Amino acid sequence: MKTKILYSFVTACLCMTAVMASPSHNDRKDYLVHSEDTMDMPANGQVIGKVYDGDTGEPLIGATVRIEGMGSNFGTVTDNTGSYRLQGVPEGPQVLIFSFIGFDTVTKEVVVEPNKSVTVNIRLESGMEGMDEVTIVAFRKGQSRSINVQKEALNLKSVVSFEQIERFPDLNIAESIKRVPGVVTEPSRGEAESVMIRGLPSGMHTVTLNGQRMSATGEDRETDTRIIPTGMISSMEVIKSATAEMDADATSGSINLITTRPVGDDVFVRGQIATGYNAMSGRPQWLSSLTYSKRVGKLDFVLSGNYQKDNRATEDIRHDWDVRDFGNGNQDVLAGLRPSLYETERIRASVGTQLDYSFNERSSLYLRAVYNRFDEYELRNDARHGLDNGNYTAPGVSERARFEKVMREYNRITNLLNLNFGGQHDIGRSTLDYNLGYSRGTFNVPLREYYAFRHSERPNYSYDISNREFGSYEVTNNVDLNDPSKMDFRYYERRRDDILDTDMFATINLKTPYNLGTGKGFFKVGAKAWRKTKDRDMVEQRWTSYSGSEPLTFNNFFVPNNSALVGGRYPISGNMDWVAGKNFFNQNEANFGLDEDRTRASSDPNNFNAVEDIYAAYAMTDLKFGNLNLNLGLRAEQVDNYYRGNEVEFDRDGNYVRTVPVEVDDIGYFNLFPMMNARYELSKMTNIRFSYTETIVRPDFAALVPFRLINQDNEIITTGNPDLAPSNAQNIDVSFETYFKSVGFVSIGGFHKSFRNFIFNEVTVIQDPNSVYDGFMQVTPQNGESASITGVEIAWQQKLDFLPGFLKNFGVYTNYTYAVSKANVSEPEMRTVTLPLQPKHIFNAALQYDKGGFSAQLSYNWRETWLQEVGATTSLPSLEQNQEIYMDRFFQGFGQLDFSASQKITSQWNAFINLNNLTNSSHAHYFGNPIYPYRNSIHGWWGMAGLRFNL
Structure with missing residues (x-):
């Protein structure tokens, strides 16, 4: 009976969304503005595209894209591929504003036509390139990407970039994640082993790789993150409040490890x-x-x-205790x-x-x-x-x-x-x-x-x-x-x-x-x-x-x-x-x-x-x-x-x-x-x-x-x-x-x-x-x-x-x-x-x-x-x-x-x-x-x- 209820819930949700959907096709051209017919678009048009790091060609996740003069409602942020989509944009000349912490804001004029799609791909240049401190440019650019994701997220999360991880002398994920607020680790032989988020046992949080679940690695439900080197990821997220699309057993939170993604034009x-x-x-x-x-x-x-x-080596000293009465009341004995x-x-x-x-x-x-x-x-x-x-x-x-x-x-x-x-x-x-x-x-x-x-x-x-x-x-x-x-x-x-x-x-x-x-x-x-x-x-x-x-x-x-x-x-x-x-x-x-x-x-x-x-x-x-x-x-x-x-x-x-x-x-x-x-x-x-x-x-x-x-x-x-x-x-x-x-x-x-x-x-x-x-x-x-x-x-x-x-x-x-x-x-x-x-x-x-x-x-x-x-x-x-x-x-x-x-x-x-x-x-x-x-x-x-x- 419960499975039937779940099936009905899935069917109803998919049908509601299917009513809203209609087909559309787009061709790709990088860093250009172009239009094409979209037969089933609403009366207004849409603007789509990607936002890239102008130096490396890497897609920027969490960049803000909005229409000038149309209020904060008319905007979006780029997804985990750097893509964005603005729908229902009024026809005529419009000014797009692209912003990202640590990068120069860019404006771009476009002409939107009814029932047509306009593609605008943008490269943002770092606002830190003129600094003398050449070492921190890469570090702050990496942090800016993570902080943008954290700021624009639908839910509460802490995001740490690879550049920030690299500044600490930590060689595996369990060691590195203990630097995040609310996270503590249980050590074993001098190195972090189990991870606890907000004081709850390790089996109470989930571990995902690029948003997809990772198996447990022991007799319980814990995924052993100490086995994963920090060099295998580009950033990590500690998600502390769940959304409905997440597995419901993320009670203390979820650790999402993001591997290095393709960076675009450059090798x-x-x-x-x-x-x-x-x-x-x-x-x-x-x-x-x-x-x-x-x-x-x-x-x-x-x-x-x-x-x-x-x-490694560990010197471990254990004591056991008991009490004895030698005539003057109980005394501690070894x-x-x-x-x-x-x-x-x-x-x-x-x-x-x-x-x-x-x-x-x-x-x-x-x-x-x-x-x-x-x-x-x-x-x-x-x-x-x-x-x-x-x-x-x-x-x-x-x-x-x-x-x-x-x-x-x-x-x-x-x-x-x-x-x-x-x-x-x-x-x-x-x-x-x-x-x-x-x-x-x-x-x-x-x-x-x-x-x-x-x-x-x-x-x-x-x-x-x-x-x-x-x-x-x-x-x-x-x-x-x-x-x-x-x-x-x-x-x-x-x-x-x-x-x-x-x-x-x-x-x-x-x-x-x-x-x-x-x-x-x-x-x-x-x-x-x-x-x-x-x-x-x-x-x-x-x-x-x-x-x-x-x-x-x-x-x-x-x-x-x-x-x-x-x-x-x-x-x-x-x-x-x-x-x-x-x-x-x-x-x-x-x-x-x-x-x-x-x-x-x-x-x-x-x-x-x-x-x-x-x-x-x-x-x-x-x-x-x-x-x-x-x-x-x-x-x-x-x-x-x-x-x-x-x-x-x-x-x-x-x-x-x-x-x-x-x-x-x-x-x-x-x-x-x-x-x-x-x-x-x-x-x-x-x-x-x-x-x-x-x-x-x-x-x-x-x-x-x-x-x-x-x-x-x-x-x-x-x-x-x-x-x-x-x-x-x-x-x-x-x-x-x-x-x-x-x-x-x-x-x-x-x-x-x-x-x-x-x-x-x-x-x-x-x-x-x-x-x-x-x-x-x-x-x-x-x-x-x-x-x-x-x-x-x-x-x-x-x-x-x-x-x-x-x-x-x-x-x-x-x-x-x-x-x-x-x-x-x-x-x-x-x-x-x-x-x-x-x-x-x-x-x-x-x-x-x-x-x-x-x-x-x-x-x-x-x-x-x-x-x-x-x-x-x-x-x-x-x-x-x-x-x-x-x-x-x-x-x-x-x-x-x-x-x-x-x-x-x-x-x-x-x-x-x-x-x-x-x-x-x-x-x-x-x-x-x-x-x-x-x-x-x-x-x-x-x-x-x-x-x-x-x-």
């Missing part, structure tokens, strides 16, 4: 080559990229390639200390192409293909001091404790392929565009091996926690922790994981202009059919015994390493020879005892298949009355889901019995999403915006799949919930923005998001004396009552050329975000917390300097502490507050200081240098209160130097 060659150094690893970095564009007749094409190799060394190699490789064939200014076809590969190889070396495995005989003393070595070799490969074919054509007064798309994301773990060894003797420890960030220890008996022959085999573990996510979709849109009294606007309808499939095949095996003729110890694979972490505080007691270790296992597998029960419990529930079909249709209008621009729309989506997962059964003794496949295929829901965006022009350079939108948050696939996963090591059972409902969001945005002719702007805005059926993890404790899982925690995703987030965003970007003397060479790029949130959770009792991964304060600041051919920038990115993970228990008396605290885990606030500079060598070549993390900022977590530090990851600084060229 375009841009690239860079560089090398660098990482202070922590002591190893080099490499970077190269190349983009080539050319026009051949009516065919424009772009080819791009990028390669990065990054060698339960465990785990120094770890991570050595990481990351390789990014990307290639892309775009073909555009233009029949004329208003009719074209395109083919786009982009492939990204991210290959990460990592060695982890743990030294684990288990003080709580012994007896605490006095404060600072643990006797007969445990010492273990756990080492890991890990390789994960992420691939992301996007293919899109589409076109745009005029059909009478209407414009038709369509797209067929295919996106494929894979996450593959071909290698994840663990070797664990435990010392045969039990050390006595004396420890000192006066410095809680870096607790110290001393072995007080004769146990030699560095003797590999005393380290007995504990287990060998092997994991494999394959996740495949595919998206196939087709979209069609029809746009028709109309008049309403003195107002002018367009009516747009469209439909989308989209199928997403996700499959996971994962196995985790652990062998916990060895029955060979000779004892197996760490000595079999030991590689001496006398280094110690954090300035010599923590010895890591040797490295692992992984080639010898894996060969030994492969040759002697029959002598290793496999824990079949654990394998089944850890593997089978993680394997699933999911199919999600979405059928969408929308109708929207954009109407301009004087200085008021209204964008109103309604989107309808029907979702049908199929899931297959596994439940694993065990007997009362914990022995594996069987795996039961579970299928759910009757999950479906229908939603209507009203959208409103309003923009009021106080002047040509100042806007006030307001938007109200409704969106949806679909549960992660791993949460919906019916499964039961048992982690016996941590005594946690995780289950899926096929009955989990999506969360609905109401979003309000209000903002003020003013732009400068010198290419810059100031903006301030507020936002509020409220959620119904907010999804959280409910934690309960199993209380069944007859069950082997008595006392285990069970984690199940559930729909909560509500959650909300409210915030303010402030941004200022400007060249300070109004200042006297040398101060005019400076510029600023700065933004600040303040946000507060709340959500109800039930662990260990019903209470209100902030949303996880949502900091209250985010701050970006960059001081820029440009003089002649020299450019430099000092940038700082800072975010406040956020809630990383909600705890399930209360424990540990806070010594400062003398009361129990919740064992929530927090990621402590941190800032990073970076520097970049470039020097122009010739008109086509310049040298550059990037330096990151100059203050050696680390990433620290704590439990409940900073006096209980959990882990501290130290990454050092790194940098790169090289050459850029633009031929």
Whole structure:
């Protein structure tokens, strides 16, 4: 029934637009004015054409075109191909005015005849070419293009040009996007990984490439943007208020990456080559990229390639805490200390192409293909001091404790392929565009091996926690922790994981202009059919015994390493020879005892298949009355889901019995999403915006799949919930923005998001004396009552050329975000917390300097502490507050200081240098209160130097 309603909605919208449409044909001639008959035009005529950068021939997106003396209603902006179309232009002589921030305004006289089309193609010349500061001309031209798109957009968005991205020392999209207001990233091994917009999890925003959806690259709905090099794009948009033509799950926003488009007449060659150094690893970095564009007749094409190799290292120190009563009340004790060394190699490789064939200014076809590969190889070396495995005989003393070595070799490969074919054509007064798309994301773990060894003797420890960030220890008996022959085999573990996510979709849109009294606007309808499939095949095996003729110890694979972490505080007691270790296992597998029960419990529930079909249709209008621009729309989506997962059964003794496949295929829901965006022009350079939108948050696939996963090591059972409902969001945005002719702007805005059926993890404790899982925690995703987030965003970007003397060479790029949130959770009792991964304060600041051919920038990115993970228990008396605290885990606030500079060598070549993390900022977590530090990851600084060229 709901599908029939959606079908009727699509049919009605298309019929309404079809009535307005009639055929028209135009021929293309660049930079000329010409007319031709158009049989079905209204009594007045129309003016069409393109607007180009007069220097490069690149189409200008967002350029304003209007008729002199006819009011602000009679105007338009160029689309993403640089094209414009003015319909219903009165006959006779008219003066066209073309304007673009940072470019000289151009006027053009034309004669419009009834029922005829006039083509006017215009080249705009930069208003900055006479400046002595040759370096900033290209930078400010790039920014002017992005700022024009931002200023003229129907909805609220932040747009960043490639030139601005290049000024920061960021080499991938996740790193670069953290500079945008309201955006924060979660780091991994010193580099941004997950992206959060306005404090919401990464699965709550969409990622598109040239407006088309990109697949997820893991077990949930997140697209991993860190795999995409910045050299593969020409600009990026962070869209913060949706329109009806967008997918409705863009709740926190949408990241739209725009690849380099054909630039017109000239051959375009841009690239860079560089090398660098990482202070922590002591190893080099490499970077190269190349983009080539050319026009051949009516065919424009772009080819791009990028390669990065990054060698990193991280020193990671973990503390575990507990309490003991030594006769004077509970006191904090150090339960465990785990120094770890991570050595990481990351390789990014990307290639892309775009073909555009233009029949004329208003009719074209395109083919786009982009492939990204991210290959990460990592060695982890743990030294684990288990003080709580012994007896605490006095404060600072643990006797007969445990010492273990756990080492890991890990390789994960992420691939992301996007293919899109589409076109745009005029059909009478209407414009038709369509797209067929295919996106494929894979996450593959071909290698994840663990070797664990435990010392045969039990050390006595004396420890000192006066410095809680870096607790110290001393072995007080004769146990030699560095003797590999005393380290007995504990287990060998092997994991494999394959996740495949595919998206196939087709979209069609029809746009028709109309008049309403003195107002002018367009009516747009469209439909989308989209199928997403996700499959996971994962196995985790652990062998916990060895029955060979000779004892197996760490000595079999030991590689001496006398280094110690954090300035010599923590010895890591040797490295692992992984080639010898894996060969030994492969040759002697029959002598290793496999824990079949654990394998089944850890593997089978993680394997699933999911199919999600979405059928969408929308109708929207954009109407301009004087200085008021209204964008109103309604989107309808029907979702049908199929899931297959596994439940694993065990007997009362914990022995594996069987795996039961579970299928759910009757999950479906229908939603209507009203959208409103309003923009009021106080002047040509100042806007006030307001938007109200409704969106949806679909549960992660791993949460919906019916499964039961048992982690016996941590005594946690995780289950899926096929009955989990999506969360609905109401979003309000209000903002003020003013732009400068010198290419810059100031903006301030507020936002509020409220959620119904907010999804959280409910934690309960199993209380069944007859069950082997008595006392285990069970984690199940559930729909909560509500959650909300409210915030303010402030941004200022400007060249300070109004200042006297040398101060005019400076510029600023700065933004600040303040946000507060709340959500109800039930662990260990019903209470209100902030949303996880949502900091209250985010701050970006960059001081820029440009003089002649020299450019430099000092940038700082800072975010406040956020809630990383909600705890399930209360424990540990806070010594400062003398009361129990919740064992929530927090990621402590941190800032990073970076520097970049470039020097122009010739008109086509310049040298550059990037330096990151100059203050050696680390990433620290704590439990409940900073006096209980959990882990501290130290990454050092790194940098790169090289050459850029633009031929």
